[in-house]
Amino acid sequence: MKNISVAVVGATGAVGREMIRALHQSMLPIAKITLFASPRSVGMQLSSDFGNLTIQPLCPGCFRGIDIALFSAGSSVSREVAPRAVAEGAIVIDNSSCWRQDASVPLVVPEVNPAFSHQGIIANPNCSTIQMVVALHPIHKRWGIKRVVVSTYQAVSGSGHRGSAELQRQIGLYPDNDLFDTSHFGQPILNNVIPIIGEMQPDGFTSEEHKMRFETRKILAAPELLVSATTVRVPVFVGHAEAVTLELLHPADPDEVRMLLHSSPGMQVLDDGADRQPMPILSASCDDVMVGRIRRDPVFDNGLSLWIVANNLRKGAALNAVQIAKLLYNGR
Amino acid sequence: MKNISVAVVGATGAVGREMIRALHQSMLPIAKITLFASPRSVGMQLSSDFGNLTIQPLCPGCFRGIDIALFSAGSSVSREVAPRAVAEGAIVIDNSSCWRQDASVPLVVPEVNPAFSHQGIIANPNCSTIQMVVALHPIHKRWGIKRVVVSTYQAVSGSGHRGSAELQRQIGLYPDNDLFDTSHFGQPILNNVIPIIGEMQPDGFTSEEHKMRFETRKILAAPELLVSATTVRVPVFVGHAEAVTLELLHPADPDEVRMLLHSSPGMQVLDDGADRQPMPILSASCDDVMVGRIRRDPVFDNGLSLWIVANNLRKGAALNAVQIAKLLYNGR
Numbered sequence: 176m177k178n179i180s181v182a183v184v185g186a187t188g189a190v191g192r193e194m195i196r197a198l199h200q201s202m203l204p205i206a207k208i209t210l211f212a213s214p215r216s217v218g219m220q221l222s223s224d225f226g227n228l229t230i231q232p233l234c235p236g237c238f239r240g241i242d243i244a245l246f247s248a249g250s251s252v253s254r255e256v257a258p259r260a261v262a263e264g265a266i267v268i269d270n271s272s273c274w275r276q277d278a279s280v281p282l283v284v285p286e287v288n289p290a291f292s293h294q295g296i297i298a299n300p301n302c303s304t305i306q307m308v309v310a311l312h313p314i315h316k317r318w319g320i321k322r323v324v325v326s327t328y329q330a331v332s333g334s335g336h337r338g339s340a341e342l343q344r345q346i347g348l349y350p351d352n353d354l355f356d357t358s359h360f361g362q363p364i365l366n367n368v369i370p371i372i373g374e375m376q377p378d379g380f381t382s383e384e385h386k387m388r389f390e391t392r393k394i395l396a397a398p399e400l401l402v403s404a405t406t407v408r409v410p411v412f413v414g415h416a417e418a419v420t421l422e423l424l425h426p427a428d429p430d431e432v433r434m435l436l437h438s439s440p441g442m443q444v445l446d447d448g449a450d451r452q453p454m455p456i457l458s459a460s461c462d463d464v465m466v467g468r469i470r471r472d473p474v475f476d477n478g479l480s481l482w483i484v485a486n487n488l489r490k491g492a493a494l495n496a497v498q499i500a501k502l503l504y505n506g507r
Numbered sequence: 508m509k510n511i512s513v514a515v516v517g518a519t520g521a522v523g524r525e526m527i528r529a530l531h532q533s534m535l536p537i538a539k540i541t542l543f544a545s546p547r548s549v550g551m552q553l554s555s556d557f558g559n560l561t562i563q564p565l566c567p568g569c570f571r572g573i574d575i576a577l578f579s580a581g582s583s584v585s586r587e588v589a590p591r592a593v594a595e596g597a598i599v600i601d602n603s604s605c606w607r608q609d610a611s612v613p614l615v616v617p618e619v620n621p622a623f624s625h626q627g628i629i630a631n632p633n634c635s636t637i638q639m640v641v642a643l644h645p646i647h648k649r650w651g652i653k654r655v656v657v658s659t660y661q662a663v664s665g666s667g668h669r670g671s672a673e674l675q676r677q678i679g680l681y682p683d684n685d686l687f688d689t690s691h692f693g694q695p696i697l698n699n700v701i702p703i704i705g706e707m708q709p710d711g712f713t714s715e716e717h718k719m720r721f722e723t724r725k726i727l728a729a730p731e732l733l734v735s736a737t738t739v740r741v742p743v744f745v746g747h748a749e750a751v752t753l754e755l756l757h758p759a760d761p762d763e764v765r766m767l768l769h770s771s772p773g774m775q776v777l778d779d780g781a782d783r784q785p786m787p788i789l790s791a792s793c794d795d796v797m798v799g800r801i802r803r804d805p806v807f808d809n810g811l812s813l814w815i816v817a818n819n820l821r822k823g824a825a826l827n828a829v830q831i832a833k834l835l836y837n838g839r
Contacts, residue, residue: 322806326658326750328700328739346697349678366743367788368660370750370800370814375781379761379802401806405750405814407660410742411698418658418702418737429711449707456699468702470711474654474733482702482737
């Protein structure tokens with residue numbers, strides 16, 4: 176087995192740090208890891224599972240000799256730097272939304288569409304989408320999904336370190352709400368929920384809600400699938416939750432759904448009455464997508480509702496990217 | 508105008524205290540207010556907008572001379588004591604779920620079904636249901652609603668003082684999660700969301716979710732309405748939020764919906780892009796039901812989605828009960 180050289184671009188961010196951890200845990204034969212970040216972090220020492228590493232500058236030629244580069248530095252960096260990395264010989268796995276809508280770029284969740292071809296760039300989907308499609312894919316294959324209505328309960332870490340830091344400071348200051356710094360979310364996030372994630376679009380949905388529709392269709396290869404999302408930020412550090420109601424083409428018995436999901440990859444069914452259901456606090460120590468509240472839904476003839484929780488930094492971002500890297504490596 | 512004598516049963520609870528405040532603000536000509544609570548609170552002095560009041564015992568004859576009694580002391584007290592109060596001459600407005608399913612008991616939201624007849628007991632609906640039907644009623648009258656899919660984001664005060672106290676203590680102890688007392692919710696509620704409210708039922712829905720279906724149908728007089736709810740507790744002190752997706756019988760333009768709701772009673776439309784949307788923190792100082800995120804929903808031919816927030820202790824409980832009392836008084 177050939178050893179590989181890996182890079183993380185955006186290594187100091189919330190997802191970047193988690194990518195380094197996930198790479199270390201991945202059992203990939205990593206000969207070398209190179210960390211890149213924005214100019215203000217260059218030269219900084221980052222303590223990681225691979226030891227202390229120095230942040231390198233993104234300069235011409237810097238991707239030569241690198242096999243796989245994981246990007247999580249935002250769309251503008253991805254747009255500019257990813258093609259250069261590919262030209263210099265790396266395969267890019269990009270966590271930004273920059274390339275996801277590009278028809279020539281595969282959008283990959285290994286449990287769902289592991290057999291993809293690429294031209295150097297592979298897109299990692301939106302966090303809310305990844306956890307949903309892991310659960311929907313086996314259901315769609317077995318019973319066919321016609322409609323998806325989803326409401327999300329999204330953790331602050333989904334918006335990076337600054338989101339987590341802002342909630343943390345508000346907890347420390349509570350109940351002195353007047354002292355709250357709300358510069359990141361624009362509103363207090365402690366003791367509140369905010370019904371806007373991303374930018375508002377002309378049709379009244381947000382960019383995050385559009386991503387959930389577009390990406391779910393692309394990953395499931397179901398261009399006609401009807402998807403409606405309401406994405407909401409809640410005062411939770413890590414772990415996105417989703418209330419999902421489906422209209423299926425054929426009737427599904429909840430016990431059969433439980434058995435099917437239980438035997439599907441990357442998933443844990445936690446559905447034991449009121450005592451044991453998926454919750455964000457459980458996602459800290461769980462890399463699987465957790466599914467519960469599985470029940471027949473009476474609003475549709477073939478209705479099914481479920482509750483999906485996953486760690487947004489791990490399966491929702493870093494871990495999924497590393498799982499794609501493993502597919503690439505194993506597929507050689 | 509005849510002055511009236513009013514009682515509050517369960518006066519020391521979160522909703523009971525809010526009932527006293529709402530009564531004081533109501534402009535009802537209250538000649539006398541009598542407070543009842545459980546035996547352990549009898550004799551206690553309660554400081555209120557009406558001055559210091561002593562908690563009285565619930566004993567035979569205690570409702571003689573009382574015109575209207577607001578109950579918020581739980582189902583078992585309502586079941587036992589409300590009929591006695593009626594027999595002694597009071598009209599009971601009951602905030603528990605005890606009488607809501609009784610076909611002879613009206614379930615009232617003044618903005619929706621103010622013209623009711625009663626036999627002494629009037630039921631106040633569930634908090635999540637009240638705020639939803641205030642918004643759905645004008646939409647249903649104008650366009651007809653076929654299906655309702657709702658996910659809730661419910662405040663801890665909906666489960667009483669103990670819920671709020673538990674969240675408060677957890678904020679104070681954070682990040683020492685190991686010290687968290689989770690006796691009330693059974694799980695940490697800070698930094699978490701809990702996808703169970705009420706008791707789990709055989710069909711996989713909870714009692715809270717059943718209430719939202721049954722009560723919405725009864726209040727809107729729409730026994731065929733298809734309603735599916737997922738009710739979730741979030742770490743917010745006051746203010747329930749709801750993501751609602753509707754299938755209508757006829758197409759509704761979002762601007763028309765905004766105009767209709769804007770001119771409907773008890774409602775405020777806050778729907779100004781990303782800048783101004785309903786949130787729990789805004790409900791502390793707002794007695795109206797706030798509606799935003801109004802948009803055409805593409806999962807249905809005649810789909811409409813909206814986001815509804817209200818103060819669960821005020822419009823969701825105490826204020827609605829006092830508004831029923833005002834209807835009774837004005838209807839004399």
